[in-house]
Amino acid sequence: MSNDKPMRLKLHVWRQAGPNAAGSMKEYVAENVNPHMSFLEMLDVVNDGLEAKGEAPIAFDHDCREGICGMCSMVINGVPHGGHKGVTACQLHMRHFKDGDEVYIEPWRAKAFPVVKDLIVDRGAFDRIIASGGFVSVATGGAPDANALPIPKRDADAAFDAATCIGCGACVAACKNASASLFVGAKVSHLAHVPQGHPERAERAKNMVAQMDKEGFGTCSNLSQCEAVCPKGITVKVIAELNRELAKAQAK
Amino acid sequence: MSEATATSMDDTLLAKWMRFANSTIGSKMIMAVTGMGLWLFLVAHLAGNLTAFLGKDTFNHYAEALHANPPLLWAVRLALLVGFPLHIFTAIRCAQINRAARPVEYAFANKTPVNPAATTMILSGGVVLAFLGYHLAHFTWRLTGPMPEPFNPYDMLVKGFQQPLIAVFYIAAQILLAGHLAHGLYSMFQHLGLHGQRWTPGVKKFALVVGYGLCTAFSAVPLFVMLGVIK
Ligand code: HEM
Ligand code: FES
Numbered sequence: 001m002s003n004d005k006p007m008r009l010k011l012h013v014w015r016q017a018g019p020n021a022a023g024s025m026k027e028y029v030a031e032n033v034n035p036h037m038s039f040l041e042m043l044d045v046v047n048d049g050l051e052a053k054g055e056a057p058i059a060f061d062h063d064c065r066e067g068i069c070g071m072c073s074m075v076i077n078g079v080p081h082g083g084h085k086g087v088t089a090c091q092l093h094m095r096h097f098k099d100g101d102e103v104y105i106e107p108w109r110a111k112a113f114p115v116v117k118d119l120i121v122d123r124g125a126f127d128r129i130i131a132s133g134g135f136v137s138v139a140t141g142g143a144p145d146a147n148a149l150p151i152p153k154r155d156a157d158a159a160f161d162a163a164t165c166i167g168c169g170a171c172v173a174a175c176k177n178a179s180a181s182l183f184v185g186a187k188v189s190h191l192a193h194v195p196q197g198h199p200e201r202a203e204r205a206k207n208m209v210a211q212m213d214k215e216g217f218g219t220c221s222n223l224s225q226c227e228a229v230c231p232k233g234i235t236v237k238v239i240a241e242l243n244r245e246l247a248k249a250q251a252k
Numbered sequence: 253m254s255e256a257t258a259t260s261m262d263d264t265l266l267a268k269w270m271r272f273a274n275s276t277i278g279s280k281m282i283m284a285v286t287g288m289g290l291w292l293f294l295v296a297h298l299a300g301n302l303t304a305f306l307g308k309d310t311f312n313h314y315a316e317a318l319h320a321n322p323p324l325l326w327a328v329r330l331a332l333l334v335g336f337p338l339h340i341f342t343a344i345r346c347a348q349i350n351r352a353a354r355p356v357e358y359a360f361a362n363k364t365p366v367n368p369a370a371t372t373m374i375l376s377g378g379v380v381l382a383f384l385g386y387h388l389a390h391f392t393w394r395l396t397g398p399m400p401e402p403f404n405p406y407d408m409l410v411k412g413f414q415q416p417l418i419a420v421f422y423i424a425a426q427i428l429l430a431g432h433l434a435h436g437l438y439s440m441f442q443h444l445g446l447h448g449q450r451w452t453p454g455v456k457k458f459a460l461v462v463g464y465g466l467c468t469a470f471s472a473v474p475l476f477v478m479l480g481v482i483k
Binding site: 012014025075077078079080083104106109110111112174176177178179209210212213216217218219220221222223224225228229236237239240241242243244245246247250 | 268269271272275276277278279280281346349350352353354355356357358359360361362363364365366367370371373435438439441442443444445446447449452
């Protein structure tokens with residue numbers, strides 16, 4: 001039988017009433033934390049307590065709570081998503097903590113991700129980068145046969161690996177330079193590996209990089225902090241691919 | 253009319269490359285290419301230094317041969333005079349972009365694991381720059397350090413490194429340079445888009461061995477002068 005003993009944790013949480021309000025770290029005590037809870041469920045319980053006292057609950061982003069949507073976004077003890085391999089904050093379980101632990105919870109920090117409230121940041125910059133990539137040429141009409149467009153297994157695998165990006169932004173949050181290279185690399189790599197992405201390939205790389213720079217993300221110093229925290233295990237290979245795609249687009 | 257078309261085409265081509273050079277990724281490619289040039293220079297420089305182990309005559313002969321070939325000497329100097337400032341200027345520009353990209357720091361330190369040599373490139377680079385100034389003042393302009401009478405390059409080197417302070421300073425600068433070069437060599441591959449699942453781990457190890465190896469070899473000359481092997 002696993003250890004079900006409830007824990008008591010001391011939380012330090014970033015509280016900020018709005019985009020232009022001054023924020024600060026506030027202390028809370030989380031009582032009766034069940035080790036089977038997820039990190040977000042632990043926060044739900046803390047929020048129930050705050051509301052019961054008439055205080056404003058801690059605002060945080062979440063949606064699927066099963067590690068696929070990329071909404072949850074918090075830096076836990078200095079590491080985005082808490083630093084367990086392949087795990088988003090919503091999938092992080094409280095069994096990784098010990099009774100009496102102190103836990104620091106902060107929003108993603110980047111100029112391009114302004115704080116909306118408490119732990120919620122505006123990740124519209126990612127949406128604008130995606131939009132700048134433009135459309136993908138597809139043949140409309142009846143659904144083609146599955147094998148009508150042969151794609152080598154290696155390319156299909158590479159495209160799928162890159163396509164697992166859920167756009168959570170942990171890469172930016174972890175990077176000392178707040179660089180979005182892993183995210184943009186994943187998006188560019190994904191479409192560069194499949195024939196559907198070829199007609200707009202060069203323009204896409206140029207436009208997405210231009211938008212990335214315009215949003216105010218930092219430069220890549222090959223620190224690999226992004227790779228260390230990516231819940232989907234995307235590697236810095238996609239950054240090298242992004243660099244290559246941009247160089248090829250430039251030479252055209 | 254045709255003239256106007258030609259200039260506007262030049263304009264767009266120039267504009268296209270300026271935009272590239274200004275982009276974060278283009279900037280890092282400039283770092284990579286100038287870094288590669290600096291690497292090549294250091295390897296050639298080291299080969300020259302190591303002739304000190306072959307004795308006074310060989311070393312002086314090498315120094316003489318180098319200066320007897322002004323086209324080569326000036327080609328290298330010119331490349332360095334363009335490449336080095338470009339490397340430094342781009343480094344500073346990137347550092348500014350990076351600082352601006354995170355205006356509010358984490359209250360609890362960023363604990364995502366990272367290689368310290370990689371995060372201190374500006375610092376190690378700055379120390380190398382300071383060292384370079386001293387190094388030029390010492391061996392190229394001969395403004396400082398003990399000079400032999402009558403002058404010859406070998407005795408200048410030996411007399412210089414027989415001062416422990418000078419020798420230790422040279423070796424210390426090499427240790428910092430090693431970290432810069434090791435991360436720089438791996439980084440160069442990434443920035444130029446060269447990555448392979450199978451061989452990138454090898455590149456990382458190679459960069460460590462070559463980066464630290466090069467600096468160990470550079471340090472060997474002052475070290476062996478201190479030990480009295482080169483005299
Ligand atoms: C003197 C002052 C120098 C400064 C301020 C400087 C600064 C930097 C910085 C900040 C980077 C990191 C770029 C990044 O964030 O990824 C870098 C990269 C590099 N540096 Fe230097 N550096 C200097 C000297 C040198 C020297 C003497 C060499 C000689 C070999 C060198 C070789 C490299 C290489 C190969 C890279 C990798 C380029 C890349 O990132 O692709 N640097 N330098
Ligand atoms: S809430 Fe969807 S990934 Fe965490």
